[in-house]
Amino acid sequence: GDSVTQMEGPVTLSEEAFLTINCTYTATGYPSLFWYVQYPGEGLQLLLKATKADDKGSNKGFEATYRKETTSFHLEKGSVQVSDSAVYFCALSVTTGGGNKLTFGTGTQLKVEL
Amino acid sequence: DAGITQSPRHKVTETGTPVTLRCHQTENHRYMYWYRQDPGHGLRLIHYSYGVKDTDKGEVSDGYSVSRSKTEDFLLTLESATSSQTSVYFCAIRDRGLGSEQFFGPGTRLTVL
Numbered sequence: 714g715d716s717v718t719q720m721e722g723p724v725t726l727s728e729e730a731f732l733t734i735n736c737t738y739t740a741t742g743y744p745s746l747f748w749y750v751q752y753p754g755e756g757l758q759l760l761l762k763a764t765k766a767d768d769k770g771s772n773k774g775f776e777a778t779y780r781k782e783t784t785s786f787h788l789e790k791g792s793v794q795v796s797d798s799a800v801y802f803c804a805l806s807v808t809t810g811g812g813n814k815l816t817f818g819t820g821t822q823l824k825v826e827l
Numbered sequence: 828d829a830g831i832t833q834s835p836r837h838k839v840t841e842t843g844t845p846v847t848l849r850c851h852q853t854e855n856h857r858y859m860y861w862y863r864q865d866p867g868h869g870l871r872l873i874h875y876s877y878g879v880k881d882t883d884k885g886e887v888s889d890g891y892s893v894s895r896s897k898t899e900d901f902l903l904t905l906e907s908a909t910s911s912q913t914s915v916y917f918c919a920i921r922d923r924g925l926g927s928e929q930f931f932g933p934g935t936r937l938t939v940l
Binding site for chain 1: 858860867868869870871872875885917919921927928929930931932933934
């Protein structure tokens with residue numbers, strides 16, 4: 714079946730450090746890939762997405778590139794801020810007859826310190 | 828923000844009691860989903876709906892049932908709550924279209940004693 718593997722957390726960084734959160738996937742079809750972010754006590758918000766190979770999703774300084782050859786969708790940001798502290802989820806969806814269902818990774822907690 | 832509300836936002840109940848969680852949307856989206864979030868598991872799909880009266884099971888559907896009698900409401904029912912169903916429950920909605928994203932509600936924290 715479909716699955717998503719992302720790096721274990723928590724990840725602790727100093728403000729302005731470079732961020733990478735690794736995400737790899739296994740899928741039977743041609744998935745769309747997503748990064749969601751969850752701030753404490755809130756629901757998930759879409760951060761960025763990519764729908765086909767070599768697409769780059771970007772938002773709020775975060776980027777991720779859909780790499781079909783390595784089945785990866787790593788999240789990067791050049792300079793993190795304290796306000797980026799949250800849990801980040803990588804997810805995929807594959808078109809099915811009953812609707813696109815999301816398969817999530819287990820989430821990576823990011824803590825950014827001054 | 829996508830127009831999704833969940834009720835109640837918090838609930839404490841006892842083992843063996845029935846519980847119904849409600850998801851309400853104002854976006855007129857066709858697809859609605861129920862997930863549970865547990866530490867170490869991320870989010871897992873319980874049930875989903877692709878239209879009024881059209882529902883299907885997700886990967887963790889045992890012990891749960893759903894109903895969708897109108898486009899805007901998707902109900903999740905625990906017929907007889909167990910402690911293993913203590914979790915945070917999220918509803919999500921999605922419009923049509925390949926690659927379209929899901930929008931999530933604020934969640935319901937359920938504790939089964």
